[in-house]
Amino acid sequence: MSETATQTIPAAYYGERVTWVHHWTDRLFSFRCTRNPALRFVAGQFCMIGLMVDGKPLTRAYSVVSPPWDEELEFLSIKVPDGPLTSRLQHIKVGDTVLIGRKPVGTLIAESLLPGRNLWMMCTGTGLAPFMSLLRDPDTYDKFDRVIVAHTVRDVNELAYREFITAEMPSHELLGELAAEKLFYAPAVTREDFPFKGRITDRIRTGQLYTDTGLEPLDPAKDRVMLCGSEAFNSDMEKLLEEAGFEEGTNNKPGTYVLEKAFVTK
Ligand code: A2P
Numbered sequence: 001m002s003e004t005a006t007q008t009i010p011a012a013y014y015g016e017r018v019t020w021v022h023h024w025t026d027r028l029f030s031f032r033c034t035r036n037p038a039l040r041f042v043a044g045q046f047c048m049i050g051l052m053v054d055g056k057p058l059t060r061a062y063s064v065v066s067p068p069w070d071e072e073l074e075f076l077s078i079k080v081p082d083g084p085l086t087s088r089l090q091h092i093k094v095g096d097t098v099l100i101g102r103k104p105v106g107t108l109i110a111e112s113l114l115p116g117r118n119l120w121m122m123c124t125g126t127g128l129a130p131f132m133s134l135l136r137d138p139d140t141y142d143k144f145d146r147v148i149v150a151h152t153v154r155d156v157n158e159l160a161y162r163e164f165i166t167a168e169m170p171s172h173e174l175l176g177e178l179a180a181e182k183l184f185y186a187p188a189v190t191r192e193d194f195p196f197k198g199r200i201t202d203r204i205r206t207g208q209l210y211t212d213t214g215l216e217p218l219d220p221a222k223d224r225v226m227l228c229g230s231e232a233f234n235s236d237m238e239k240l241l242e243e244a245g246f247e248e249g250t251n252n253k254p255g256t257y258v259l260e261k262a263f264v265t266k
Pocket of ligand 1: 153189199200232
């Protein structure tokens with residue numbers, strides 16, 4: 001039995017049972033757990049999750065991967081050998097207990113954006129997580145003609161959920177029709193051979209992104225962007241977007257782009 005299961009769960013958290021664990025690579029894994037029916041969230045939000053360690057909650061912010069209608073919760077995590085939380089979390093097994101914060105929050109939600117032509121969901125590494133939730137929320141498709149997942153990773157095997165997005169989404173029971181019409185997948189790899197190679201910042205500047213996808217160049221009058229990645233990625237992309245005339249949106253004042261960092265680095 002895990003350490004968390006034997007201890008009292010602090011009031012700010014639900015104690016949930018792990019139902020599935022999948023290791024993508026030695027740097028990346030996903031897991032699912034039960035969901036308290038009282039936990040409500042909007043696609044794109046994050047919550048604190050973690051484990052009890054030495055009698056105290058050890059938690060970090062994680063975007064929810066699963067859509068709001070799913071009866072379970074899913075998360076995507078890196079594994080850092082000496083990371084306080086992920087060095088432990090990477091060893092969780094089905095049946096273990098994890099802490100799930102009771103108050104999901106975040107700006108990476110469709111409400112923070114004005115409606116538009118193309119919604120570009122640009123992410124690096126585990127920054128894909130909130131977009132996995134958003135692309136399975138039918139509301140996401142209401143405001144946009146196309147929804148594009150532009151995921152950049154170092155190596156091909158880090159393109160987590162690639163099969164799901166390309167093969168399962170178009171035939172998905174609830175969302176298949178919407179996805180087949182509106183969902184585009186634009187992966188890229190930076191450190192290995194791959195048909196789509198390089199950082200998205202460079203591919204935007206050179207126009208390669210548009211050649212590769214056949215989509216129109218970013219236009220603040222028409223397109224919307226959600227960013228979720230490392231601090232360096234977010235800040236480089238933010239600069240690029242601001243220079244192009246995009247304006248950051250918030251939950252109260254929708255704009256033409258929003259960002260959140262892919263939180264867990266340890
Ligand atoms: P690169 O391989 O050129 O560093 P990480 O695994 O380090 O989080 O990186 C995930 C992906 O994000 C990598 O493909 C990496 O490219 C890319 N990346 C890192 N920093 C930036 C940045 N400032 N702008 C664009 N892409 C970035």
